[in-house]
Amino acid sequence: MNNKSVRMIVSISLNAVIIVLGIWIIFSVGTTGYSFGRNIFDEKAVSTSEDAREVEITIEDKVTPKELAKQLYNLGLTEDEQIMYFQIILSDYKDKFVGGTYNLNTAMKPSEMFQMMCPETSEQNE
DSSP: OOHHHHHHHHHHHHHHHHHHHHHHHHHHHHHHHHHHHHHHHSOOOSSOTTTOOEEEEEEOTTOOHHHHHHHHHHTTSOSOHHHHHHHHHHSTTTTOOOOEEEEEETTSOHHHHHHHHOHHHHHHHO
16 A cells, blocks of 8 residues: 555544534534523422422512522422523513512423513513
8 A cells, every 4th residue: 555545544544533523512512502591491399399398588679690590409399400501591570579588499490480480570470
């Protein structure tokens, strides 16, 4: 084999490896992005209504989405703090949470919790 043939084989092999690697990266990023988006928009409660437990939560006026997500996670009202953070950010209730003490339960979906903590907004929607 001469030098030109070896370079051509190495070049074709390298191109094939780069293409396969690119396809794998696109597939991995797409799968992760889809799964993350599905978790954000496909709201699920932590437990069923039969297994639900009541939780009392006190929030301050002007609570940040990050603080609220952390508080909900620590009280067991959500399974993933990061998902809850993005659900708050992307909801219509983002900056409308009213400080106070609320009784929530683990069978509530995130939007139901947000509705409870934003009484002014839920009155406007009716």
